[in-house]
Each structure stands twice: as structure tokens, then as C-alpha cells.
Amino acid sequence: MSTVEAQRPVLVGHGLRKAWSLVRQLPPTSSILLSLVIIGAVFAEQLAPHHPTEGELRMRTRPAAWVEGGSTTHLLGTDDQGRDILSRIIYGTRISLAVSLTAVLLAGTIGTAIGLIAGYKGGFVDALLMRLADIGLSMPLILIAVVVTAVTGASFRNVILVIGSLLWPRFARQIRGETLSIKENDYIALARVAGRSGTYIVWRHIFPNVVPSLLVVSTLQVAYVILVEGSLSFLGVGVPPPHPAWGLMIAEGRQLVWTAPWVAGFPGIAMGLTLLAMNMFGDWLRDKLDPKLRQV
Amino acid sequence: MQRYILGRVAQLVVSLLVVVTFVFLLSRLSGDPVLLMLDVRATEEEKQALRVHLGLDKPLPVQYAVYLAGMATGDFGRSVLSRRPVLEHIGERLPNTLMLGGVGILFSIAIGVPIGVYSAVKRGTALDHVARVFAVMGQAVPTFWLGIMLILVFGVWLGWLPPGGKSGPESFILPAITLGYFTGAAIMRLTRSSMLEVLGAEYVKFARIKGLHEQVVVWKHALKNATIPVLTFSVMLFVIFLGGAVVTETVFAWPGLGRLILEGINTRDYPIVQGGVMVFSAIYLLANLMVDILYSYFNPKIRYARPGG
Numbered sequence: 338m339s340t341v342e343a344q345r346p347v348l349v350g351h352g353l354r355k356a357w358s359l360v361r362q363l364p365p366t367s368s369i370l371l372s373l374v375i376i377g378a379v380f381a382e383q384l385a386p387h388h389p390t391e392g393e394l395r396m397r398t399r400p401a402a403w404v405e406g407g408s409t410t411h412l413l414g415t416d417d418q419g420r421d422i423l424s425r426i427i428y429g430t431r432i433s434l435a436v437s438l439t440a441v442l443l444a445g446t447i448g449t450a451i452g453l454i455a456g457y458k459g460g461f462v463d464a465l466l467m468r469l470a471d472i473g474l475s476m477p478l479i480l481i482a483v484v485v486t487a488v489t490g491a492s493f494r495n496v497i498l499v500i501g502s503l504l505w506p507r508f509a510r511q512i513r514g515e516t517l518s519i520k521e522n523d524y525i526a527l528a529r530v531a532g533r534s535g536t537y538i539v540w541r542h543i544f545p546n547v548v549p550s551l552l553v554v555s556t557l558q559v560a561y562v563i564l565v566e567g568s569l570s571f572l573g574v575g576v577p578p579p580h581p582a583w584g585l586m587i588a589e590g591r592q593l594v595w596t597a598p599w600v601a602g603f604p605g606i607a608m609g610l611t612l613l614a615m616n617m618f619g620d621w622l623r624d625k626l627d628p629k630l631r632q633v
Numbered sequence: 634m635q636r637y638i639l640g641r642v643a644q645l646v647v648s649l650l651v652v653v654t655f656v657f658l659l660s661r662l663s664g665d666p667v668l669l670m671l672d673v674r675a676t677e678e679e680k681q682a683l684r685v686h687l688g689l690d691k692p693l694p695v696q697y698a699v700y701l702a703g704m705a706t707g708d709f710g711r712s713v714l715s716r717r718p719v720l721e722h723i724g725e726r727l728p729n730t731l732m733l734g735g736v737g738i739l740f741s742i743a744i745g746v747p748i749g750v751y752s753a754v755k756r757g758t759a760l761d762h763v764a765r766v767f768a769v770m771g772q773a774v775p776t777f778w779l780g781i782m783l784i785l786v787f788g789v790w791l792g793w794l795p796p797g798g799k800s801g802p803e804s805f806i807l808p809a810i811t812l813g814y815f816t817g818a819a820i821m822r823l824t825r826s827s828m829l830e831v832l833g834a835e836y837v838k839f840a841r842i843k844g845l846h847e848q849v850v851v852w853k854h855a856l857k858n859a860t861i862p863v864l865t866f867s868v869m870l871f872v873i874f875l876g877g878a879v880v881t882e883t884v885f886a887w888p889g890l891g892r893l894i895l896e897g898i899n900t901r902d903y904p905i906v907q908g909g910v911m912v913f914s915a916i917y918l919l920a921n922l923m924v925d926i927l928y929s930y931f932n933p934k935i936r937y938a939r940p941g942g
Contacts, residue, residue, distance in 0.1 A: 472647060472648045475921045476917075477875065477914055477917045479876055479879060479880065481655075483879055483898070484906065571883075587777060590781070591781050594784060604778075605774075605781070610773075613769065616769070
């Protein structure tokens with residue numbers, strides 16, 4: 338009893354040190370940027386100085402604070418409806434993250450399930466599922482998404498469903514490949530000899546081994562989905578107004594590029610930095626977890 | 634190889650059929666086009682007459698069969714708004730999309746290859762670092778935003794180039810830069826890595842020992858072998874450009890196929906949408922097929938990596 342008591346602080350210290358050494362290995366630029374994005378999304382209400390969708394008409398199209406005519410109450414200026422651009426960008430991180438994470442979760446779940454089944458079963462099932470994946474991969478994704486969301490109506494749910502259901506082959510291909518090589522291991526053969534069911538083997542022995550590459554593919558796909566959602570919103574078939582989606586803000590700012598270029602400028606910078614951080618983080622994670630994945 | 638290509642062609646046909654069926658079902662779900670085509674004061678008889686005329690009174694499977702037969706023979710019907718054949722509309726717009734894609738590819742190669750070569754030769758120098766930052770940025774900047782910012786700088790502030798639309802050769806510059814930056818950055822990365830590989834090869838060392846001029850070694854001996862992956866990738870660029878065509882064409886008010894489809898969506902001109910998506914997807918799938926064949930030609934491993942292929 339006393340030894341356990343004595344050991345506890347050491348263990349906690351060890352855990353903290355381990356966590357700190359992990360944190361220190363993180364790539365600084367992308368980690369800081371990503372933390373900002375996540376903090377912005379979670380604490381949007383607390384951080385945003387103004388309401389994201391209600392503007393003051395007498396404060397219309399004010400430039401950023403450091404430009405002549407700007408004021409410190411609206412650091413990044415306002416749009417043509419007097420809405421604070423900084424606040425809209427902060428709330429926009431929430432939309433970008435919510436849409437991309439949900440869509441990637443959806444695509445990742447379908448893709449992983451299909452990849453595991455195809456890789457483990459092999460034969461006809463594999464051929465059929467992979468042909469389906471090939472067909473999915475060869476489609477012009479943005480065009481199809483535009484047509485579908487235009488017809489079904491622009492809404493959060495439709496954007497997520499469309500992107501999620503078009504993206505699964507990217508996961509399925511990767512996971513299938515991994516499953517094929519994991520399947521060759523001796524412990525899988527042993528588990529079979531021991532009478533374990535296919536479901537048990539896939540879930541307990543194969544799935545845990547594909548998690549690292551699943552994480553890598555997911556990170557890179559989150560960046561891609563942010564870009565696709567941005568494109569859809571920009572075209573007016575993504576997240577509907579007055580939501581402060583970055584793509585939508587850029588589209589609105591496009592009409593004002595002659596008189597108020599900052600309206601389109603700042604959301605684009607926010608989006609570019611987020612994508613940059615996400616890609617850098619994904620690359621780092623890939624090198625860290627699995628150098629084999631370099632071609633993804 | 635033949636078997637592989639045949640399999641891929643069969644897959645293309647299936648893919649196209651999936652797209653066509655999908656678009657057909659969607660356009661039938663999107664509301665009654667008759668209401669859009671007629672005046673609000675039109676009587677029920679007039680509406681019914683138009684439905685019969687358009688074949689919309691028949692059961693869905695029959696409509697689908699008629700539609701498929703039309704697609705197969707290249708008859709996409711007439712635009713609801715202009716009453717002109719859809720094929721005419723597509724014929725006007727498609728060359729603009731293809732031309733812009735071509736100029737974009739040339740631009741990507743023109744910036745990507747030289748910068749990639751220099752970056753590899755001057756590895757680790759400041760120039761290399763600048764080039765790599767440029768490449769990383771290219772992967773992150775949203776194209777539609779870059780387009781707007783280019784319009785702002787060169788169209789609005791400097792007034793050097795037209796801010797949109799298709800006029801003379803100068804109207805290609807901004808859209809081509811917008812399209813080409815993302816892919817130029819990718820080409821740069823690819824050229825850099827394959828040049829680094831080739832520059833370490835024995836025959837390059839030998840060429841140096843022979844006393845050949847360094848410029849000749851780099852640009853003739855090394856680059857020649859580093860271009861194979863880059864050339865294959867150039868076809869892929871075309872696929873990427875087509876994929877983003879809807880967005881770029883909207884930013885620059887470019888009269889291309891992507892914009893035609895988007896206009897069709899906004900005006901619920903569904904024959905335009907159907908025909909446009911069909912032609913667009915066919916070209917996209919064909920270009921994709923070419924990429925796969927080129928890749929499998931240069932890298933036979935790919936052919937055997939597929940199940941049952």
C-alpha cells in the first residue's frame with residue numbers, strides 16, 4: 338500500500354514528462370495555427386467581439402483598424418451589411434471544422450468498413466468493392482457535389498452528406514491495402530486456427546493496426562474538405578447565408594472587390610492559413626507514424 | 634496491358650452510366666420545369682400540353698429510356714430558356730474550357746519545371762527554401778480566393794489586365810495563373826524530387842567526369858530523365874483543372890462549360906445541366922483513363938496491384 342502511495346507522484350511526473358516530450362515534438366507553426374483554429378471554433382461566443390450575423394448599417398464597409406477610416410471596434414473592418422469581419426471569421430472556423438470533421442468521419446467510417454471487408458474477404462467481394470471505389474474516385478467530385486447540393490438544397494446536412502459520400506473511396510483504397518498486408522501476419526493465422534470469427538479478427542487484430550494510416554489520411558482529407566466546402570459555399574450551393582462560412586464570405590466580398598477588398602481578403606487568409614497548417618500537420622503525422630505512406 | 638486497358642474502358646462506361654442516371658434522377662426531383670417555362674397565368678391545359686410535348690407525362694422508366702437513347706446519340710434536347718439545342722450551347726463553351734486548361738498546363742510547366750530544377754541543383758540554399766515555401770503555399774491557397782486577389786491587384790489597382798470575361802490573349806493570363814499556381818507548385822515538388830534522384834545517378838557523375846559543362850549536365854542529361862514523371866503528371870493536371878473548372882470559371886466570368894452548367898442549375902434549365910454534366914464527365918473520365926494508362930505504362934507494378942486486374 339505504502340509503496341503504491343510513494344510511487345504515485347513519480348508516475349504522474351513521468352506521465353507529464355512524456356506528454357511534454359510529445360508536445361515538444363509537434364511541429365510548432367502548424368500546431369499553433371491549428372490550436373488557434375480549434376480555440377476559435379470552441380470559444381467563438383467568448384472570443385468574437387460582435388455578433389456574426391447581425392450588423393450595424395451605419396458601420397457599413399469600414400476598413401481594417403490600421404487603415405485610414407478604420408476603428409478599433411472592428412479590427413478587420415466590416416462588410417456591406419455592417420457585420421464585423423473578425424467575428425465572422427471566428428464563427429467561420431466553427432463551420433469549417435464542423436463540416437469537415439463530420440464529413441471526414443462519415444467518409445472515414447464507410448471507407449474503413451469497406452476497406453477492411455474488401456481486404457479481408459478478398460476475391461469477388463474485394464473486386465466488386467474496389468471497382469465501386471474506382472468509379473467513385475474517377476468522378477469529378479466538385480461538379481457532382483455542386484449539382485447534388487443545388488438540387489437538394491443548400492444546407493449543412495446536405496453539404497456534409499454529399500462530400501462524405503463522395504470521399505469514402507479515398508479511405509477504402511488505403512485501408513484495403515493495409516489490410517492485405519496485415520492479413521499475412523502469423524498472428525492472424527493463429528487467431529483463425531483458434532476459431533476466432535472473421536468479425537472478431539478484423540475488429541480486434543486488423544483495425545487497431547490501420548488506425549495510424551487512418552489518422553494520416555483523415556488529417557489530409559479534413560484540409561481537402563475545408564477546400565471543397567469553401568468552393569461549394571463560394572458557388573452559392575454550400576452553407577446557406579447568413580452563416581459566416583468562409584467561402585460564402587469570399588463570394589460576398591467578390592462583389593465588393595472594387596470598393597472593399599478586405600471583405601474577401603481576410604476570410605481567404607484565414608482559410609489559407611488553416612489549410613496550410615492542416616497540410617503541414619498531416620505531412621508531419623505521416624512521417625511520424627508511417628513513412629510508407631509518403632505517396633498518399 | 635491490353636486487358637488492363639479494356640478493363641479500364643469498361644469501368645469508364647459504367648462510371649458514365651452512373652453519372653447520367655444520377656443526373657437524370659436528380660433533375661426529376663428538382664421541381665416541375667413546366668412551371669418555370671410558362672407564364673404564371675398559363676392554364677392547366679397549357680401546362681399539360683407542354684408536359685406532353687416534353688415527354689414529362691410518361692412514366693419515369695420510359696422517360697429514362699428516351700433520355701438514355703438521346704444521350705447515346707448525342708441528342709441532349711433543347712435548352713428550356715433559349716430553345717436552342719443543348720449541343721450548340723456546349724459547342725460554344727467547351728473550347729473555352731479546354732483552351733484555358735491548356736494555357737494553365739503550359740503555365741504550370743513553365744514555372745514548375747525551371748524552379749524545381751534550380752531548387753534541386755541549389756539544394757539547401759536560400760533559393761531552395763524560397764521555392765519550397767512557394768510550393769507549400771500553392772497547396773494551401775484556395776484558388777477562388779487567389780483569383781479574386783489577382784483581379785484586385787492586376788485588374789482593379791494596377792488596371793493592367795481585364796478583371797474577367799474572355800477577350801484577347803491577355804484575358805487568359807489571370808485565370809491561367811490562378812489555375813497554374815496550385816499545380817505549378819505540385820510540378821515543382823515533383824521535378825525537384827526526381828531531379829535530386831537523377832542528379833545522384835552514375836551517368837550524371839560520368840557526364841561530369843567527362844568534363845561536360847554543368848549547364849549541359851543539368852538541363853540535358855539530368856532533366857531528360859527527370860521529365861517522365863512530370864510529363865505523366867501534366868495529363869493529370871488536365872484532370873485537376875477540369876475538376877476545378879466550375880469554380881475558376883465563376884471567378885473570372887469565363888464563358889466555359891463549368892459556368893454553363895452552373896447557369897443551368899441557377900435557371901433550372903435541366904437539359905443544359907444534363908448535357909453539360911454528361912459531356913464534362915465524359916471528358917473528365919477520359920482524361921483520368923489516360924492518366925491511368927500512362928502511369929501503368931511507366932510503372933507496370935500498378936497493373937498488378939488491382940484485384941482481378
